[in-house]
Amino acid sequence: MKALRKGQGAKGICIIAGDISPIDVITHVPILCEEHDVPYIFVPSKHDLGEAATTKRPTSCVMIIPGDGWKFQDKFDELRKKVEKLMPSY
Numbered sequence: 001m002k003a004l005r006k007g008q009g010a011k012g013i014c015i016i017a018g019d020i021s022p023i024d025v026i027t028h029v030p031i032l033c034e035e036h037d038v039p040y041i042f043v044p045s046k047h048d049l050g051e052a053a054t055t056k057r058p059t060s061c062v063m064i065i066p067g068d069g070w071k072f073q074d075k076f077d078e079l080r081k082k083v084e085k086l087m088p089s090y
Contacts, residue, residue: 003063004032012065013080014038017046020060029061038063039083 003012014033020026033040043049050059066076 001029001032001061003065004029004036004038007036008065010036010038012038012063013076013083014040015049015062015064016040016042017049017058017060018042018044019046026060039080039087041083041086 004014014029016026016029030040032038046058046060049062050057053059053062064076066073070076
């Protein structure tokens with residue numbers, strides 16, 4: 001959330017867990033993402049998201065922001081395009 005609020009997430013992707021309870025905890029996240037033109041996607045499990053983020057704790061939201069010279073930049077760009085295609089257009 002800090003990256004979105006500071007405007008640092010424009011080049012990133014936001015991944016949100018869909019099984020957060022209460023849902024009010026994350027309902028503002030898609031709105032912030034849309035306001036800052038950050039593509040976002042939901043995944044089913046906060047446990048799986050936490051594990052993928054290499055933490056032992058369930059995780060509600062992850063922002064992936066590539067750095068300069070990142071060795072996975074081409075894979076990230078491909079993923080971002082796929083996520084952008086899934087985004088609703090308003």
